């Protein structure tokens with residue numbers, strides 16, 4: 001294995017304290033400032049074709065891209081127990097994961113009340129005074145946990161986002177997090193997140209089973225790694241309205257360093273997926289989840305499924321909330337393709353690696369899309385890591 005184990009997850013630059021995006025948004029709206037602070041302005045070389053994330057953008061794209069849109073897979077047929085229907089749904093997912101790396105699922109078993117409660121909890125958190133939200137800020141060694149809102153990490157330009165995230169597995173972190181923010185530990189908030197994480201994780205397991213079946217592999221090929229010691233991480237992404245939406249970005253282009261991501265977005269468009277050199281906006285569908293292949297699933301599938309670059313636009317008038325759940329195998333598990341997917345006398349496309357090594361590689365800033373090479377490209381057999 002050519003990639004060295006990281007000493008510790010480190011930030012490229014020390015954290016400095018700035019206004020958070022909600023404060024800047026308010027100052028812009030009240031004309032206390034008339035332009036975006038420089039660190040939020042993303043140069044054209046780094047992000048092409050920025051525009052506000054709104055329904056007009058979706059409508060224009062539909063015309064321009066001739067209705068190109070990410071596939072929608074309807075799970076309703078699974079209830080009937082028919083094997084043919086299950087195989088058809090699995091095939092649809094496979095095609096979507098090969099062609100797009102993304103699809104939306106509708107008619108899932110995730111209860112509407114669970115989604116209503118978790119959305120309300122996210123909104124409750126992001127309406128707190130900044131000082132209270134910041135009680136959930138983690139030290140720089142944990143850049144993606146707790147509350148994040150005054151960014152200065154990974155790149156010189158910072159994204160227009162506030163987030164709150166924690167592990168659900170292997171050890172659920174929500175209670176400790178809530179205790180820091182609310183004196184009584186907000187049991188309702190903890191329950192909402194726990195119920196949501198459990199339901200969405202179950203949906204993820206089902207999708208991983210269907211994807212394994214679609215490749216003619218045993219059903220539990222991937223889902224077996226989501227039973228114990230696996231990582232489930234939830235994150236609220238909150239993008240306040242930005243009057244200068246064409247100058248900044250909610251999340252810059254990236255691929256997800258996980259096996260599978262399941263995302264619920266509100267009805268404000270913003271998520272864009274790279275397809276045939278175009279940024280295609282994912283049209284919000286009520287009750288749908290956006291599912292995407294992460295880097296580990298691409299490796300597991302021996303490059304059949306694609307972990308595809310995506311990014312998030314912000315809206316000029318309205319805030320946007322998305323709730324993500326990231327699923328990964330245990331940190332020390334060797335990630336490698338099933339032998340059936342590797343041709344005779346051939347090697348797998350990717351070297352064997354663990355997610356621990358992989359995250360170390362990303363966080364030590366070898367690659368985050370910025371340096372022209374994706375993290376997973378470092379794991380291709382033909383690549384030598386310096």
Ligand SMILES: O=C(O)CCC(=O)C(=O)O
Pocket residue numbers: 235237251256263265270271310311312322324
């Ligand atoms: O907010 C979204 O729609 C997508 C968020 C995302 O890509 C992520 O959290 O990794």
Ligand SMILES: [Fe+2]
Pocket residue numbers: 254255256310
């Ligand atoms: Fe993502």
